[in-house]
Structures are given as C-alpha cells and as structure tokens.
Amino acid sequence: MSADTAGETGPRSVLVMPARVGLADVPGLCARLSALYGGGARSVVCDLGAVERADLAVVEALARLRLTARRAGREVRVVNAGSGIRELLALTGLGSLAEPPGAS
Known part of the structure; x- marks a missing residue:
C-alpha cells in the first residue's frame, strides 16, 4: 500500500510495510519502491506502524529498500x-x- 503526498522539495510518497514481513516479500517491496520513484517521488517514507514483529526479515527488507533507493539516487x-x-x-x-x- 502506498499514498502520495506533496513534499517541500517535490512529491513524497509513503510505502506502508505490511504487518508481517517475510524474506519472500522483499523483492515485491523493492519493486513497489522503484515504482514510486518511477512515478516521480523524490523521497519515500516507509511506515512501519503496522509491523507486528521485529525480526531480521524486517531488517533485511529495510536494508534492501535503502539499497534500492540509493541505486535510484x-x-x-x-x-x-x-x-x-x-x-x-x-x-x-x-x-x-x-x-x-x-x-515525523
């Protein structure tokens, strides 16, 4: 799930992390992030408010999202x-x- 908002330096979007995150979810999350950037978002806020469990799958997802963002500049x-x-x-x-x- 994502939502667009207006930011001071250009469009900003929100990527909402699901309640449960598994390693199999990571490629899809990265694809959604790339799509937000492709749609014109300058920065993306990843909202973890729904995440039910802190584990290394969430850390892996966040690390990959960061890498995806950096690759997109x-x-x-x-x-x-x-x-x-x-x-x-x-x-x-x-x-x-x-x-x-x-x-925030």
Whole structure:
C-alpha cells in the first residue's frame, strides 16, 4: 500500500510495510519502491506502524529498500518503527534509517 503526498522539495510518497514481513516479500517491496520513484517521488517514507514483529526479515527488507533507493539516487526514511525494530537497526548499523518516535 502506498499514498502520495506533496513534499517541500517535490512529491513524497509513503510505502506502508505490511504487518508481517517475510524474506519472500522483499523483492515485491523493492519493486513497489522503484515504482514510486518511477512515478516521480523524490523521497519515500516507509511506515512501519503496522509491523507486528521485529525480526531480521524486517531488517533485511529495510536494508534492501535503502539499497534500492540509493541505486535510484533517492532516499527512503523509516517512521513509526517500534523500539524492537529500532534496536535491531542499531545493532546492524542501520540505525540512521529510523527516526525517533514522534519525529515525523
């Protein structure tokens, strides 16, 4: 699921992460991100508010989304990450992806 919003520096879109994320979901998420960029989005916010479980599949998905964004010369930000996800991101060196609670 995604939604478009107007950003100050161009179109911004939101990619909503599903409640349960498995490794098999990663290619589809990356394809959706690429499609958002192809549709004109300058930056994408990945909303993790629905994610039920903090695990390495979520970290893998976020790492791949970041790589997809960088390859497109764009950026992706993570919002609404629970404390467990933020801790896993920090442990894996990806802590800069997640904003502190309430920063969006």
